[in-house]
Amino acid sequence: MNRTIKNCCSRLLPSALAVLISLFPPLLLSSCGGEPEAADTLRVGVSLYAQDDTFISSVVQNLERTAQEAEAEAGLKINLSIVDGRSNQTTQLEQVDRFLARGYGVLCVNIVDRTAAAVVIDKAQAAGVPLIFFNRQPVDEDIQRGDQIYYVGVNAQGNGALQGELVLEAWQENQAELDRNGDGVLQYAMLEGEPGHQDALLRTEYSVKTLTDAGVKVEKIASDTANWNRGQASARVSLWIQQGLCDQIEVIFSNNDDMALGAIDALKAAGADFLPLIVGVDATAPALESIAAGELYGTVLNDADGMAQAMVDLSLALWAGEDPADVVELEDEHYVWLPYREVTQENLSEFMTS
Numbered sequence: 001m002n003r004t005i006k007n008c009c010s011r012l013l014p015s016a017l018a019v020l021i022s023l024f025p026p027l028l029l030s031s032c033g034g035e036p037e038a039a040d041t042l043r044v045g046v047s048l049y050a051q052d053d054t055f056i057s058s059v060v061q062n063l064e065r066t067a068q069e070a071e072a073e074a075g076l077k078i079n080l081s082i083v084d085g086r087s088n089q090t091t092q093l094e095q096v097d098r099f100l101a102r103g104y105g106v107l108c109v110n111i112v113d114r115t116a117a118a119v120v121i122d123k124a125q126a127a128g129v130p131l132i133f134f135n136r137q138p139v140d141e142d143i144q145r146g147d148q149i150y151y152v153g154v155n156a157q158g159n160g161a162l163q164g165e166l167v168l169e170a171w172q173e174n175q176a177e178l179d180r181n182g183d184g185v186l187q188y189a190m191l192e193g194e195p196g197h198q199d200a201l202l203r204t205e206y207s208v209k210t211l212t213d214a215g216v217k218v219e220k221i222a223s224d225t226a227n228w229n230r231g232q233a234s235a236r237v238s239l240w241i242q243q244g245l246c247d248q249i250e251v252i253f254s255n256n257d258d259m260a261l262g263a264i265d266a267l268k269a270a271g272a273d274f275l276p277l278i279v280g281v282d283a284t285a286p287a288l289e290s291i292a293a294g295e296l297y298g299t300v301l302n303d304a305d306g307m308a309q310a311m312v313d314l315s316l317a318l319w320a321g322e323d324p325a326d327v328v329e330l331e332d333e334h335y336v337w338l339p340y341r342e343v344t345q346e347n348l349s350e351f352m353t354s
Contacts (some may be wrong), residue, residue, distance in 0.1 A: 045099030062308035160203035164210025234261025
């Protein structure tokens with residue numbers, strides 16, 4: 001999939017237009033289709049790990065909207081070219097090669113395999129093109145390899161801990177109801193993202209660690225990988241149901257909302273008259289609807305809007321030769337950490353859009 005959005009731009013610093021004029025005199029640049037392209041046009045290549053991921057789809061929608069809104073403010077153009085890696089690292093590397101060969105000004109990469117980040121970095125650095133990773137975090141050693149390498153996302157340790165806080169609050173407020181067998185131990189199951197993925201590992205570890213650090217006794221009844229996918233999660237939980245495990249499970253932690261909703265799908269399909277307390281991460285629109293319906297207990301906001309805004313602002317600053325620290329808050333000179341918040345029925349109205 002390859003969509004190009006023309007005539008859209010982000011907020012520029014007051015001096016950015018002058019910088020652009022000095023850096024890019026009235027020349028014509030080659031466009032990706034071989035047609036001449038005005039020098040006041042920035043082309044941003046965006047490669048996704050999988051566009052059918054609900055959260056990533058939300059990021060794309062916000063990225064398109066943010067760029068369109070910003071163009072009206074700044075009077076420049078961005079050609080935003082978005083391609084789908086379809087969970088295939090070889091495909092994504094080929095997309096990166098095409099972007100670089102066609103002279104794109106900035107690359108934004110939602111890396112398929114974080115161990116391949118060094119290859120993407122080598123390609124971008126050889127071409128002198130700034131690189132923004134987002135949502136799927138490479139190792140710090142890779143991010144620190146150059147001045148024009150950035151990561152935009154949330155802290156997986158933090159939102160995992162906030163999942164644990166959601167459950168801890170429920171346990172402290174109503175242990176008698178949550179502790180179905182009355183043994184004083186919280187029996188839980190875990191739906192994990194990809195094997196070895198940093199976000200999956202950290203969310204899994206810190207969601208449970210938050211409980212044990214607070215003195216809550218826990219027992220893991222089941223755990224499986226569902227690759228962030230709603231259908232796979234439904235299949236895993238269906239198997240737990242067949243094995244009789246769901247009768248023992250009091251809480252289901254899910255590394256993202258899609259898998260949490262898959263768990264609910266399986267339990268409802270099996271005719272369960274009781275849903276365990278289920279928590280996710282992302283605060284996607286379907287997850288918010290599920291919270292409103294009283295099925296999903298809660299989730300942790302993964303700020304798709306803020307992610308898109310930071311990516312557009314960074315792209316324009318880098319292209320204009322501005323200091324990125326003037327437009328985004330950077331940590332360790334390379335990281336834009338987005339805020340995260342817990343979402344339950346109590347504060348749901350703050351996150352629901354009309």
